[in-house]
Amino acid sequence: MCVSQVRLAGDAYLVCVHHALTTEKEEVMGLLVGQFNEQGSDIMCDIHSAVTLRRSDKRKDRVEISPEMLIEAQQRAEQMSASSGKELHVVGWYHSHPHITVWPSDIDLQTQAGYQQMDSRFIGLIFSVYNEDKKTKVGTHQVTCFQATNQSPEGESPQYVRLSVPLDIQSIPSIAVNNQQALENLCRTLYDEQSEVLEVSRQRASQFPLAHLHNAAVMVRSVCGLSSLVSGPLVATVEERLSHLHTTTMILKQEAQYLKARLKEKNIT
Known part of the structure; x- marks a missing residue:
């Protein structure tokens, strides 16, 4: 089908x-x-x-x-x-x-x-x-x-x-809870993938100590990279949305004040 x-x-x-x-x-x-x-x-x-x-x-x-x-x-x-x-x-x-x-x-x-x-x-x-x-x-x-x-x-x-x-x-007016959680959990998902690889290396550390040391260093670099690739843009997106909401709120308040003034002019309560 x-x-x-x-x-x-x-x-x-x-x-x-x-x-x-x-x-x-x-x-x-x-x-x-x-x-x-x-x-x-x-x-x-x-x-x-x-x-x-x-x-x-x-x-x-x-x-x-x-x-x-x-x-x-x-x-x-x-x-x-x-x-x-x-x-x-x-x-x-x-x-x-x-x-x-x-x-x-x-x-x-x-x-x-x-x-x-x-x-x-x-x-x-x-x-x-x-x-x-x-x-x-x-x-x-x-x-x-x-x-x-x-x-x-x-x-x-x-x-x-x-x-x-x-x-x-x-198009959507806001991010649904499930997708917001998916974005928040993305770092954890990628971190768990890296951790699984490092765990395999850790089990063989006695045989290949230098290889494990290298893999641990790669893990640290990868975790730092996750912050810039995932957390940074996500925070920037949230801050941009928050700024947009603040601007929208201010415009709505100004519109409300204008409408109240017009009602008073027409003596409408």
């Missing part, structure tokens, strides 16, 4: 982009929580939240998460359902393509096809980041939404191709 259109909440989009920009050397991955709405033959997918997860395999050209992480994501979706009163599920996944095209690779299509075996409506998002416009020299990023379909005849080895799905990013 092909999805007709995907509507992505602006704050969920913010989480995905923020996550994608945390590293330009490896791909990152997360899951998308929302609901499917069937209107006749059309299937609409509304994505409300993004869930950042620890990666079980980190490479330049691929990324994987463990079954345990999938279960954790579904549990989060159930918690969101209970708090929002909406029936929410894991409806898709997202991952990044640093320095390369936004289009899915053969591995991406195989991964997508595997998810669609569990739910034929499952969708995928790819965020291409750390690219530069050759003319303007300005950094750019792109996003695409897709599904996979097998174009091989029955009985032959599958050969998957991309099905493009229209994507509409919805």
Whole structure:
């Protein structure tokens, strides 16, 4: 069953982009929580939240998460359902393509096809980041939404191709609690990934003490990098939003005073 259109909440989009920009050397991955709405033959997918997860395999050209992480994501979706009163599920996944095209690779299509075996409506998002416009020299990023379909005849080895799905990013007045928490937990997610790698090194420290010392130093550098890549921009975003709210409040107060003055002029109580 092909999805007709995907509507992505602006704050969920913010989480995905923020996550994608945390590293330009490896791909990152997360899951998308929302609901499917069937209107006749059309299937609409509304994505409300993004869930950042620890990666079980980190490479330049691929990324994987463990079954345990999938279960954790579904549990989060159930918690969101209970708090929002909406029936929410894991409806898709997202991952990044640093320095390369936004289009899915053969591995991406195989991964997508595997998810669609569990739910034929499952969708995928790819965020291409750390690219530069050759003319303007300005950094750019792109996003695409897709599904996979097998174009091989029955009985032959599958050969998957991309099905493009229209994507509409919805503007939102404020960041929902779930996506705010996802942004706040992003540092913890990345820190836990680094800690798992260091723990493997620690177990072999007696055999390779210099290697472990090097890995510990890399861990310290990575943690410092997280502060500049994640915490710094997040604080700046919050401060900018706070400034905007203060300005809006001041304008509304001035408008209220003006309206009160006009009422007094007309002797309306």
